[in-house]
Amino acid sequence: MPPHRRIDADGHPTVAELENSIRTNQLWSTGLLAVERKASHDVIGYCGLVDSGRGAAGEPELAFELLRRVWCQGYATEASLAVLEWARSSGYERLWATVWDWNTASRRVLAKVGFTETERKEVDAAYGTTLFTTRRL
Numbered sequence: 001m002p003p004h005r006r007i008d009a010d011g012h013p014t015v016a017e018l019e020n021s022i023r024t025n026q027l028w029s030t031g032l033l034a035v036e037r038k039a040s041h042d043v044i045g046y047c048g049l050v051d052s053g054r055g056a057a058g059e060p061e062l063a064f065e066l067l068r069r070v071w072c073q074g075y076a077t078e079a080s081l082a083v084l085e086w087a088r089s090s091g092y093e094r095l096w097a098t099v100w101d102w103n104t105a106s107r108r109v110l111a112k113v114g115f116t117e118t119e120r121k122e123v124d125a126a127y128g129t130t131l132f133t134t135r136r137l
């Protein structure tokens, strides 16, 4: 957890403060959204847009992570397609997604929703290679 996201010594932000900020701030065009199943209404992970600054300016990254017990049922693909629609309607023209080269499932999801790999890569001796993928909207 990066320091700027931690709860401070006085307990802020409180749950009520976070809730209020989510309810009143209509201007967000990026952020991670809860993925909720339509039939069972359970939250199974997140999917959304992150202003990581790793792509180009004004072009956020798609990010997703789901609970292991729901993997391989198409949920990440479905959630990503919904987020792409949100990004398009917010006026973005291009998105990025970064993924470890060994993350086969994530690479497959990105390919299925239309991301293509670029020339750009970052090699980390300990973890592997980060691939930069992109998609026009």
Ligand SMILES: CC(C)(COP(=O)(O)OP(=O)(O)OC[C@H]1O[C@@H](n2cnc3c(N)ncnc32)[C@H](O)[C@@H]1OP(=O)(O)O)[C@@H](O)C(=O)NCCC(=O)NCCS
Binding pocket: 064, 065, 066, 067, 070, 071, 072, 073, 074, 075, 076, 077, 078, 098, 099, 100, 103, 104, 105, 106, 108, 109
């Ligand atoms: C990546 C992740 C979100 C995928 O979620 P998901 O709901 O299982 O994804 P989907 O079911 O929509 O699609 C997964 C695809 O990968 C394939 N796949 C999954 N594991 C695989 C493996 N080990 N080898 C080959 N293909 C694999 C599935 O067969 C499916 O492809 P298909 O539709 O062609 O059959 C999930 O695995 C996850 O949360 N992983 C941990 C967090 C993470 O890595 N996030 C991404 C960081 S970039």
